[in-house]
Amino acid sequence: MAEVVEISDPGDPRLADYRDLRDVELRKHLEAEHGLFLAEGAKVVRRAVEAGHDARSFLMAPRWLDGLADVLERSDGPCFVLSEEMIEQVTGFHVHRGALASLRRQQLPPVDDVLAGARSVLVLEDIVDHTNVGAIFRSGAALGFDAVLLAPRCADPLYRRSIKVGMGAVFSTPWTRLPDWYDALPELSRRGFTTVALTLSEDSVPIEEAVAGVGRLALVLGSEGHGLSPRWEASADRRAIIPMAAGIDSLNVAAATAVACYAAARR
Amino acid sequence: MAEVVEISDPGDPRLADYRDLRDVELRKHLEAEHGLFLAEGAKVVRRAVEAGHDARSFLMAPRWLDGLADVLERSDGPCFVLSEEMIEQVTGFHVHRGALASLRRQQLPPVDDVLAGARSVLVLEDIVDHTNVGAIFRSGAALGFDAVLLAPRCADPLYRRSIKVGMGAVFSTPWTRLPDWYDALPELSRRGFTTVALTLSEDSVPIEEAVAGVGRLALVLGSEGHGLSPRWEASADRRAIIPMAAGIDSLNVAAATAVACYAAARR
Incomplete structure (x- = not known):
């Protein structure tokens, strides 16, 4: 079960997966190097996990915790909780449906x-x-x-x-x-x-x-x-x-x- | 015929129509108040003018002048010429096909x-x-x-x-x-x-x-x-x-x- 971790500093290094989401080139490199991808929005986060993708972590504003409780229940990675303002500082834009997940890429099938x-x-x-x-x-x-x-x-x-x-x-x-x-x-x-x-x-x-x-x-x-x-x-x-x-x-x-x-x- | 005006200061007030194009809310107000709209890209600029829309002005990097010469020929508003770097400073983003026009909105037909x-x-x-x-x-x-x-x-x-x-x-x-x-x-x-x-x-x-x-x-x-x-x-x-x-x-x-x-x- 995902541990809920409240974070009060947008510079916290544990948030590295979620930095500067609008910078396409930076993200391409970061995601390839770390073998990760990002899901955005509560519905998409749910689908990613239900499809069997392992979450490295979640990032969300407090109000999304309840709706995703069962998804967090079945995941191992931590769930970082921040205010919506701080999420915007980390990601560089306003996340409309304030939940994100960083997921592990799987090997592509033959x-x-x-x-x-x-x-x-x-x-x-x-x-x-x-x-x-x-x-x-x-x-x-x-x-x-x-x-x-x-x-x-x-x-x-x-x-x-x-x-x-x-x-x-x-x-x-x-x-x-x-x-x-x-x-x-x-x-x-x-x-x-x-x-x-x-x-x-x-x-x-x-x-x-x-x-x-x-x-x-x-x-x-x-x-x-x-x-x-x-x-x-x-x-x-x-x-x-x-x-x-x-x-x-x-x-x-x-x-x-x-x-x-x-x-x-x-x- | 559009007068070609070279501009070396991105803060020049004559460029007001082209400021901060990524700021949707700002642009909505500015464009409604001044009865203008923006066309982006040489092909679209051409189509707007050929469709009969009056240009208040054009803004482009030098290399687009030749291709749009006939469009400028038939227009009255000035054509502001800046480097691509300066255009980016004015508009707030990299204009892919570096030509823009600010055009007058016409009354909508019945x-x-x-x-x-x-x-x-x-x-x-x-x-x-x-x-x-x-x-x-x-x-x-x-x-x-x-x-x-x-x-x-x-x-x-x-x-x-x-x-x-x-x-x-x-x-x-x-x-x-x-x-x-x-x-x-x-x-x-x-x-x-x-x-x-x-x-x-x-x-x-x-x-x-x-x-x-x-x-x-x-x-x-x-x-x-x-x-x-x-x-x-x-x-x-x-x-x-x-x-x-x-x-x-x-x-x-x-x-x-x-x-x-x-x-x-x-x-």
Whole structure:
């Protein structure tokens, strides 16, 4: 059971995991080096722990203790309790639902485990924005996708912002990193998936047509800026577009993913 | 033609329109009082001016001058030129595509003008997040919606972040505020629109079914947190859901809108 530790000094070194949460670069280094990630908000903290992630510690204002009592009960790490003002001093911003947890990263599962039994899989190449990664996990989970695979350079789904935007879908959806970028899509084809890349290519067909009759589907999404790499675009089994009004920039990747998942769910 | 004015002091009072862009509350007051809004990024600045918005002034680093020369040519306000470091000091953050413009707000058009000829309209009740408002404008424009109506308390589509996320769709899509909240939906019905509210209600039907055969469609979206008001939910002609996987939180409003627009575009 988590020991409740009241803290009155925002400089207390035991709060190191929670410093300067808005400094993305600092956080990336700190979290990688210490093998941790942060969950923000009472609901997300609960989901992280219920999904089996070990808490190194919790940090919260007193009023969140009761609602999370059962979560603290089953955890070993200490629960640091501070006023909301002090939490803001430590983290560098106002934590809207004043509970945080620092959790241990687990080793990512092998691709085989993630794909076992999956019928619909999202494959993200180089999505760079944590908000988009979170939104994609959330849409995929809501619209019936079973798993997510990430190219080596895709942004971290366990980054605080990804988790928050995804409403914790990253805890309920099996996911892992692809060990190999170059042959990732042919490898999925060999495993029996039809890889459908969302991309503005000359031979792209409307998404509904591209997924029609497909059994095991891998829906492939590229980066926000320049889209898919030429290698991934060319090595996908099919290329698909979402039909759009003339003269309009493409949908953003999160919106496009939601639409494509919706179309795929109805195949 | 915009006069190019080189500025070497970030405290120069002529830069008042561009101060502290990250301070949402400050900006809301300043922009309302002075009847201005900010466009960020060379592409968005161009679209704002091309859409007929008068520039009070521009602010940019030297390297953006050439690409925007024709835009400056047709504008009257001065163009303040500063180094990127100084722009960061003024605005309070790193402006990624270092061009900004401060533009005059125009009087919003009457509802009649916005609805003239429109077949598919988005109606936003109390969306509070500027990112969501921008994403909704962008998805609507991409997926064939002709106009947007906003309830009195919906967040500002001309806020910098809304414009940026919307990729300037707010300039190409006719929109206005609804003068009356209470009877807004019955009023749309009287004008010949079928109002379809996206909401988890007992009598909600799948979105595709709800829009089938509808001529003039008003797709109605509620707030991120608690959804539609009971009044709007009850006064819509139809209530619709996006079919989702069991046990999952709803899609976020931007993703749900994209899916609903896609389904509606195919009615």
